[in-house]
Structure formats: C-alpha cells, structure tokens
Amino acid sequence: MADRLSRVFAALADPTRRDMVARLAAGDATVNELAGPYQVTLQAVSKHLKVLEDAGLVSRTRDAQRRPVHLEAEVFDLMTKWLERYRREAEERYRRLDDVLRSMPDDVHPAPPPHEGGAPT
Amino acid sequence: MADRLSRVFAALADPTRRDMVARLAAGDATVNELAGPYQVTLQAVSKHLKVLEDAGLVSRTRDAQRRPVHLEAEVFDLMTKWLERYRREAEERYRRLDDVLRSMPDDVHPAPPPHEGGAPT
DNA sequence: GCTGTACTCAACCGATCGGTTGAGGAGACG
DNA sequence: CGTCTCCTCAACCGATCGGTTGAGTACAGC
Numbered sequence A, B: 001m002a003d004r005l006s007r008v009f010a011a012l013a014d015p016t017r018r019d020m021v022a023r024l025a026a027g028d029a030t031v032n033e034l035a036g037p038y039q040v041t042l043q044a045v046s047k048h049l050k051v052l053e054d055a056g057l058v059s060r061t062r063d064a065q066r067r068p069v070h071l072e073a074e075v076f077d078l079m080t081k082w083l084e085r086y087r088r089e090a091e092e093r094y095r096r097l098d099d100v101l102r103s104m105p106d107d108v109h110p111a112p113p114p115h116e117g118g119a120p121t
Numbered sequence C: 001g002c003t004g005t006a007c008t009c010a011a012c013c014g015a016t017c018g019g020t021t022g023a024g025g026a027g028a029c030g
Numbered sequence D: 001c002g003t004c005t006c007c008t009c010a011a012c013c014g015a016t017c018g019g020t021t022g023a024g025t026a027c028a029g030c
Helices: A004-012 A015-025 A031-035 A042-054 A074-103 B004-012 B015-025 B031-035 B042-054 B074-103
Strands: A058-060 A069-071 B058-060 B069-071
Touching (some): A004 A042, A015 A031, A015 B004, A015 B074, A031 A042, A042 A058, A074 B015, A074 B074, B004 B015, B004 B074, B015 B031, B015 B042, B031 B042, B042 B058
Antiparallel strands (some): A058 A069, B058 B069
C-alpha cells in the first residue's frame, strides 16, 4: 500500500479511527484522552494513531511525556478532490444516460458523442 | 465491518478498485472490459466488484450472459458529507488555534480534568 | 444438444489488520 | 536516586484481504 490516497482511505475505513478524527476535529488530544471512550488497550489506540499518522491525517508532537495529537486538515482536500472529480463525472453521465434512454427506446448505436452541451454548471 | 461508511472507505482503499470506479465514471462496463488493463484473473476482478457492490458503490444488472457494472453516484454524497463536516471543523479550529497561539506565547494549558480511574486494573 | 463465452462460487494461501500481553523509554517529581 | 505517568516497540494471535486455481452456472449460437 504505497500511495497516499490508499493509506488515507484505509485509515478512515475503521470506525474507531473515524471517531478519533471526529474527536480531533474539536481540538488536539493526548493518547490517553483519545483512548478514554474506547474499550481497548492504550497500545491499540497508539497503533490506530500510527495508521492515521502514516496516512498524513494527524501529526504527533511532544509535550513533556505527553504526545498531543493534531488533526491535519490538508489531507481532506486530497480526498475531496478525488471524490468531486468522479462524483461530478458520474452524475453528469447519469443525467446524460437518462436523456439518451428516453430518446432511444430500442436498438443500439455505434458510440456516444464525446460531449454534449447544456450541462449545468 | 457492519456500517456503510466503513465499507465505502475500505472499498476505495484499494488502487485497483479506485481505478475501476474511475473507469466506470466514464460509462458502464462488463467484467471482462474492466479486467482488461489489470494483470489479474477474472475472478479477482469479480471479487473487487463484489466489494464495490457491497459498499453500494456499484450495481450489477444482467444483459444476456454479460453483467454490466454501473457506478452508483449517490454514495459519493455520503462520503462528501462526512468529509466536509470534519474538514470544515478542522480548518476552522486551525485558524482559531493559530490566532490563540499568537496571543499566548507560553504557559497556561487548559489542562483538562485528569478524569480517568478504573478501566483495566 | 453440444460448444463456446461470460461470469460466479468455493477452497485454499500468504500477507496484512486489529487486537492482546509484556517489556521498555522519556520525562516529571518526591 | 527511585518511582510514577504517559506512551511506544515487539511478539504473538485469530480474522480478514487480495490473490490464485478449479469447478460450476447462465446464456448465445451452431
């Protein structure tokens, strides 16, 4: 799993980790604070944090023996970009297909035109 | 992995599956067509498709012996909602923290209550 | 009906994942 | 110094994952 996007998606595929992200969105927290609500060992939480860190979703600094965890917002942009791209394509195509189906009750056609006008902004 | 969002994120954590989604955004395709560019067996592709289907990202219909795969755009909304929520929170907080740091060169952490107690042992 | 095409199901395999326990490392504090 | 708190590293374990091969299902066409 080399690429960044895969690590990000994989990191967020776990509900516990998504929950941690949600908590961190409200402010930095120590490992102990994050571990609080979950019924797992501190080591497990530490591992989750490592996964999030490797994905670039959080960063850990040092404050005495505490390791405050900070949510990195930039990564969300990466996902949003990926998402928006295909979401728009798919929705646009969906609208177009719907249109095509209405004007073509039977038979087949060679190939759809590369583009059409009138797509909403 | 019961919840929908986890399945969606997990499905997209694989570059091959993201690639398939990208391809499907341009139009429906059969399993064979999707398998084309990848150096894996048809069965592996079929499995990937099943993962995407279980996540609600695609649907499979029947056309003679072909099984055309269709991208379901709605699911992207689910992710976008989740993303946007925390992205906004995090960025807002980031801006706020930045401001706070400037007016607070040292000292004075809120130091949340050391609640705790119990758990294991 | 037989054959070929398109695809799925089932069993298996090595690698990774999420969790555990156990053993520390780093720093505050008596 | 010793000790306590906070946290990480290492080893292990069962479950799941991504891939394989082999067999089977569904349909078209001769």
